[in-house]
Amino acid sequence: MYRHLLGRRKCLYSALIALACFSDNAAAIWPFPPKRFSGNSLVDAGSMGINVQGRVIAFGDFNGDQYLDALALGSDQQTMTVYLWNHDDFIFQPSATFTHPHKILNVVPGDFTHSGKLDLLVMAQSSTNNQLDLSVYTALPGGGFDTSTPLSVPASALPQPIPIDIDGDMKIDLLGMAPDSSLQVWQNVFNASEPLSPLFAVGDPPFKGTQCTLANPHSNAVVDFDGDCLADVFLLCNDGSYQIWVNNKSDGFSLSLHGSMPSGVQSVSFADVDRDGTIDMVFITCSSVSTSTGIGTDCAINIAYNKQLPLCTTPADSGLKKGVRTCRPPEDLCTADPAFTFDLTNSPNNQAFVALPISTLFPGSSLVVLDIMPVLSLPVSLKLGDANLDGFPDILLIISTGQDRVPKVLFSVPCGPGVFGCVSGHGKHGWSVATKGTETLDAIKDARSVSFLDIDEDGSLDIMVQRIGTLGQNNIQFVQNNFYFDAFFLKAIVLNGACGNGWCYGPNGTEKYHPFGVSYSGASYKYTVLDTTGSRSAAQIGQLPQTSYQALQTPYSFFGLGRTNNYIENLFVGSTMHTAQHYINIEGVIPNSKLVILPPSTPGDAWKRELFLRPGEWIPWVTLTVVVATIILAIIVLVLHLNEKMITATHLRSRLLQLDAQIVEQRRLLNELQQTRSDVERELHATATFPVLTLPPEITTEIFIHLRELSPSCIPGQNLPPVVLASVCRQWRDIALATPILWSELEVHFDYIARTLISESGLVEGRVDQWLARSGNRPLLSETGYLATLRVFHIS
Ligand SMILES: *[C@@H]1O[C@H](CO)[C@@H](O)[C@H](O)[C@H]1NC(C)=O
């Protein structure tokens, strides 16, 4: 009994061990690594390799591998380190490090030399302290930067210049202020073939109108305001006003909109907040800001909606009424609306403006507005990004409660109870503070700056928090957005047309690379999608609109698409080229992918685009599955094909046999028919006679005799009547020969006897004898009518 139980238990154990072995094996076969992050929440991802005592100052794809890299600035504010993303190890790895001779205030990565690689524009404190020294470190083809001979650039006044393509050649120019406080353009005149080519030539901007003095810090942006997919310019002036300069291509920029910002304005950000296909303004106002802590009092988040032509609601609508445009059809999104406007008055009657006091969103807290640093205080702007992929940008900010500085996310959500900032008519969306799954953010008490980025390009908008680090923590903390959203995304990047959109080559031809990292400010995207209820909406997004004061925007644009019907109907991509068609319409773009758009490098050439499906571990396995499935299908098709061939051969053989049998049968029938026919014929011959032959011979004889009497006398050369009668048929011949009277008359015209007959001796005599014999020796009737016996004369 015990043994039995023991045996059973042994058996159970071995089964369990086998199962365990099997599951081990199964884990070994299972090709996917275990999930890096788990939980439907924001997950602490640590410093990801950026263990710098300092801060991340810019993002860019420095090695063109389509993964976002970071540029860090050491705590000395002079040492820059490029951290390249290593996808396999899921970590940033330090690459080039070099030290700038002065304290750095901002770095703008950009392809200033149009070489297909990102160079670095470094803005540094000058020794005179009232201007910015600018220098450009050019990228080396093999990686890294030419640190020994940076290109020097004419200096700027303290408001940081912004990169912009001002002349439509897709090369980065700068717009800012000259040290003498007038607006100035640094026009890109770089010529790589000339060894000592200057990078920029300074000049007056092509701005027709009264220009203002820039604020410092400012929120200048290069983004499309009038909806023509061509980037315009937003300037924040030091008198608290703003200017919007509309891009009119080679006719320069014209001042389209200007006015005062609400008092206490801080930083301004731009995004299509209500998803109506126009770029709106989101800005902070505070009644005052502490210069020691950077914390504002009575702050509010303000949203000014861009009032512009709406999207046409019915597909049949051409958007034109009596020649006046009333709406934009989905397939013609890039039409300018010169009458676009912002209304910045904060009144209940103004439906195009929303003010959200921080005290209602976060009772007892205030907003962190400035990041106070020894050399420069950086504005902490509101970061806009679609963290929940619903197509509506969300807001990332830092609030201050007591001594704590905590990053917070405001989700843009449909209006309802507890949702702030709902105004009628604007997308019916308001704001709600994210609380679920945000423990990681809430645990951070020393945030100084926040930004959205997509770690490892996996299609979720993650967060980078820069921390003060007073308690010895890392300065950089990444937070993985591990929420599961049932929605799509798209990433897009417009390149600058370097290297003719093909391969780039280093100076000695050995280096070969794709210009995949060279994003630039000013490209814009507009798209329409159908949601699951079938209603169409348009949205707009700008590429890298702001770069000043360490804005930390990503070089690509990231759009959440919400729950859409499979694909983006129309994606309009605008460049800054001054050609008649500065944009293209791409139809049917597959979401959850990255789109690289290469505008023509020379005007008139074709646009190119490359679609990269979301890179992930699954892709090789999906490919493998597709290949295997294809092979299986091919085998099935082959088997069916061979089978069909075999069936055909068998079928043909049996058909041949059938035909052979039919031929034999038909032959037999033919023979039978022939037999029957000859039988019938024979019978016919045996039975059927001509009616005239049925007469009794006496009657025929009598007729013959009468015929003799009727018949005309002999015609020379023709047979005599009895001869004719005797040669019709056997019966008549018998009758004629047996009727001597027929033969009882003979006319012989000796003078007519043919010579041939005469020449043969005895022939005529023989004929006459035969005649006479037939007459049965009856008396011959003479010509004259009386009977006589013909005497035959010998004719010689
Ligand atoms: C660049 O420099 C080379 C050599 O000096 C010259 O031939 C070429 O025309 C220049 N290109 C432009 C666009 O100015």
Ligand SMILES: *[C@@H]1O[C@H](CO)[C@@H](O)[C@H](O)[C@H]1NC(C)=O
């Ligand atoms: C843009 O240029 C065109 C042609 O010169 C001109 O007709 C138009 O008025 C300009 N637009 C603006 C907004 O200045």
Ligand SMILES: *[C@@H]1O[C@H](CO)[C@@H](O)[C@H](O)[C@H]1NC(C)=O
């Ligand atoms: C080509 O240039 C690269 C980088 O500048 C350098 O490392 C390499 O040695 C050069 N090759 C030749 C053959 O000059």
